[in-house]
Amino acid sequence: MTDAASPPAAAPASPTENAVEMTGVSYGYDASRLVLRGIDMTISRGKVVAIMGGSGCGKTTILRLIGGQLRPQAGRVLVAGQSVPDLDRDALFALRRKIGMLFQFGALFTDMTVFENIAFALREHTNLPNELVRDLVLMKLNAVGLRGTAELRPAELSGGMARRIALARAIALDPMLMLYDEPFAGLDPISLGVVGQLIRELNDALGITSVVVTHDVYESLKIVDYLYFVSEGRIIAQGTPEQVKASQDPFVRQFVDGAPDGPVPFHYPARPYSDELAAYAS
Amino acid sequence: MPADTIASGLRRIGAGAIKAVTRVGFSARFFMVVLSRTPDAFRRGRLTMREIYFAGVLSLVIIMVSGLFVGMVLGLQGYDSLNKYGAGDSLGVFVGLSLVRELGPVVAGLLFASRAGSAITAEIGLMKTTEQLSAMEMMAVDPLARIVAPRFWGGVISMPLLAALFSVMGVFGAYLVGVRLIGLDSGAFWGNMRAAIEFWPDITNGIIKSVVFGVAVSLIAVFEGYDAKPTAEGVSSATTRTVVGASLAILALDFILTVFMFRGIGG
Amino acid sequence: MNRTAMDLWVGIFVAIGLAAIVFLALKVGNLTSLNTVPSYRLEARFDNIGGLKMRAPVKAAGVVVGRVDGIRLDAKTYEAVVALKIDNGYQFTKDTIASILTSGLLGEVYIGLDAGGDTVMLADGATIGKTQSAVVLEKLIGQFLFDKAGSGAAK
Numbered sequence: 001m002t003d004a005a006s007p008p009a010a011a012p013a014s015p016t017e018n019a020v021e022m023t024g025v026s027y028g029y030d031a032s033r034l035v036l037r038g039i040d041m042t043i044s045r046g047k048v049v050a051i052m053g054g055s056g057c058g059k060t061t062i063l064r065l066i067g068g069q070l071r072p073q074a075g076r077v078l079v080a081g082q083s084v085p086d087l088d089r090d091a092l093f094a095l096r097r098k099i100g101m102l103f104q105f106g107a108l109f110t111d112m113t114v115f116e117n118i119a120f121a122l123r124e125h126t127n128l129p130n131e132l133v134r135d136l137v138l139m140k141l142n143a144v145g146l147r148g149t150a151e152l153r154p155a156e157l158s159g160g161m162a163r164r165i166a167l168a169r170a171i172a173l174d175p176m177l178m179l180y181d182e183p184f185a186g187l188d189p190i191s192l193g194v195v196g197q198l199i200r201e202l203n204d205a206l207g208i209t210s211v212v213v214t215h216d217v218y219e220s221l222k223i224v225d226y227l228y229f230v231s232e233g234r235i236i237a238q239g240t241p242e243q244v245k246a247s248q249d250p251f252v253r254q255f256v257d258g259a260p261d262g263p264v265p266f267h268y269p270a271r272p273y274s275d276e277l278a279a280y281a282s
Numbered sequence: 283m284p285a286d287t288i289a290s291g292l293r294r295i296g297a298g299a300i301k302a303v304t305r306v307g308f309s310a311r312f313f314m315v316v317l318s319r320t321p322d323a324f325r326r327g328r329l330t331m332r333e334i335y336f337a338g339v340l341s342l343v344i345i346m347v348s349g350l351f352v353g354m355v356l357g358l359q360g361y362d363s364l365n366k367y368g369a370g371d372s373l374g375v376f377v378g379l380s381l382v383r384e385l386g387p388v389v390a391g392l393l394f395a396s397r398a399g400s401a402i403t404a405e406i407g408l409m410k411t412t413e414q415l416s417a418m419e420m421m422a423v424d425p426l427a428r429i430v431a432p433r434f435w436g437g438v439i440s441m442p443l444l445a446a447l448f449s450v451m452g453v454f455g456a457y458l459v460g461v462r463l464i465g466l467d468s469g470a471f472w473g474n475m476r477a478a479i480e481f482w483p484d485i486t487n488g489i490i491k492s493v494v495f496g497v498a499v500s501l502i503a504v505f506e507g508y509d510a511k512p513t514a515e516g517v518s519s520a521t522t523r524t525v526v527g528a529s530l531a532i533l534a535l536d537f538i539l540t541v542f543m544f545r546g547i548g549g
Numbered sequence: 550m551n552r553t554a555m556d557l558w559v560g561i562f563v564a565i566g567l568a569a570i571v572f573l574a575l576k577v578g579n580l581t582s583l584n585t586v587p588s589y590r591l592e593a594r595f596d597n598i599g600g601l602k603m604r605a606p607v608k609a610a611g612v613v614v615g616r617v618d619g620i621r622l623d624a625k626t627y628e629a630v631v632a633l634k635i636d637n638g639y640q641f642t643k644d645t646i647a648s649i650l651t652s653g654l655l656g657e658v659y660i661g662l663d664a665g666g667d668t669v670m671l672a673d674g675a676t677i678g679k680t681q682s683a684v685v686l687e688k689l690i691g692q693f694l695f696d697k698a699g700s701g702a703a704k
Contacts, residue, residue, distance in 0.1 A: 067420050096422040107413035121421045328552070331559050339562045382573060443566025450569040472576070481574050489570065 019209035025075030037233040048210040050220040053230035059213040100170035104182040106162040108154040115150040140168040160191030184216040322427035333436025337398040349448035353455025374475030377456035386449035391495035395528035399503040403524040406507025407517035441496025499528040589673035593647040599683025600658040609662040642667040648681035
């Protein structure tokens with residue numbers, strides 16, 4: 001794996017410590033149906049890493065395991081050296097204050113204005129005076145280019161704008177780790193470019209680590225340092241953007257090329273066609 | 283084969299029963315957790331105040347108008363029957379007792395469950411569907427403390443006040459019908475009522491009932507919202523479950539409480 | 550809905566709600582009546598108490614002066630022994646008569662006290678000497694029919 005230019009190490013902990021480490025992680029809603037089997041993943045500080053795969057393959061589950069919303073049936077999940085499933089409620093909340101998450105479609109609080117949404121974490125977790133909170137909120141809004149929307153309500157925002165506001169909200173407390181759940185889903189081409197650029201620039205400017213769950217190959221290859229491909233609960237391929245583009249792995253090729261049929265079949269399993277058509281029924 | 287269908291039918295009933303009992307247990311645990319978040323709900327008084335507004339103030343119109351109509355109907359029907367025994371002057375007693383002991387808490391409770399209970403369930407369910415609760419969790423803010431507990435206490439505080447207002451409007455409605463319309467003696471109306479209704483046990487038991495109903499409705503409303511399936515139909519069926527479940531709970535609790543409270547009457 | 554407006558409405562709501570409770574207590578119920586007034590006990594024995602119940606009022610000249618505090622049967626004399634709780638403010642003479650009366654045709658049963666002219670007052674725990682039992686409707690009707698039959702036969 002070729003190293004991208006290493007960003008300034010802003011984290012106070014040991015610079016060799018990985019931001020996220022998952023070893024042998026398995027998870028399932030019940031024991032018989034495992035969504036993830038034996039996942040091994042290492043995400044170094046300062047990197048932007050993409051987790052790709054088809055719908056329903058467990059990508060979002062990985063984010064929830066990192067954030068401590070789910071507990072793995074097996075394996076270890078380490079975030080900044082701490083084992084997430086073993087944390088008690090206070091320690092988990094302390095860890096979450098250092099993690100920012102961008103949810104699919106934003107998940108903005110609909111009963112508050114844009115300003116109040118971004119100020120939420122600041123007001124809940126700090127005792128900063130109102131003027132300082134106001135300045136910080138405006139700074140975050142400016143970073144995503146939407147300073148003028150401060151008094152609007154989420155219902156009045158377009159999809160792309162809501163996504164960027166949610167991003168501003170996620171970085172309100174200057175987290176050390178950013179998790180993105182399908183940040184590109186449903187956006188127009190301009191917004192796609194904007195969001196992708198913001199993810200990369202914020203990661204480098206703030207010296208943080210970013211994990212992006214997505215199935216948008218084009219945007220990912222433009223901005224990430226490393227990719228993991230997940231299918232049916234396992235990691236079946238990984239590498240840098242150059243390695244992925246040159247890969248001959250059939251799954252990676254089907255994904256990158258967007259081919260309808262390949263290792264991920266076009267047809268949902270069913271009986272042979274000739275058996276089902278009335279004209280051929282015996 | 284009949285044996286198979288019977289067996290599978292029994293299995294389904296058994297599974298359904300186990301699921302129902304598990305749900306009851308889960309909701310009991312949920313109740314404990316919500317109660318434990320009470321200090322947080324009141325530390326930021328504004329949170330609970332906002333919920334009292336949405337649950338209580340916005341229910342004022344329907345409660346008071348319904349109370350007025352129920353009182354007027356009680357006045358008409360009551361007078362019709364009482365007059366046959368020459369006891370028309372006891373209309374105040376009849377209406378007052380009915381409202382304070384039973385109709386006030388129960389009908390106000392049912393209306394509250396339909397209006398405020400369903401709104402609470404829909405709101406929480408919608409926040410769950412749009413991942414707002416999840417987002418709050420990931421921002422290290424406990425949604426049970428910030429969203430659920432204030433709504434629970436908003437309901438519990440609003441309920442007794444609404445029940446009392448219902449009863450007052452009902453008595454006023456009966457007064458309008460009995461004294462103004464039919465022409466009963468105002469003094470007899472109020473005097474007999476005052477003589478027959480005691481603070482203890484009638485009014486205090488009515489207040490206790492409305493508090494119990496408030497707890498039941500609010501608990502069911504927040505639980506169904508929090509437990510709803512995060513889809514459009516999930517939220518809609520959760521809302522239905524709140525209204526139906528809370529209404530049945532009110533009627534069942536009313537029976538139990540009445541047996542305990544008014545057992546001495548007639549003895 | 551800004552904050553001050555919401556605060557105002559919540560304040561109004563809580564205020565009228567509490568006012569409704571107070572109104573019910575005072576105007577609809579009878580909270581101001583004697584619940585925690587100091588009192589003393591008297592006893593009265595009756596052959597038949599009729600429909601007298603616990604906590605029934607004790608009235609003198611139509612004014613409520615106390616409540617029935619206990620009803621039991623004397624196993625030896627087969628009389629009903631009724632305990633009365635009378636307010637300290639009212640004293641009754643030793644020759645007071647206690648009667649079981651009904652207010653109106655369908656009204657509740659209560660105990661009426663008629664004070665006499667004795668100079669000595671009943672003390673705490675004393676027994677009222679003269680009592681009048683309840684009028685049992687069946688016996689009254691039976692008496693009436695008996696009289697009627699008697700006067701009819703005499704003609």
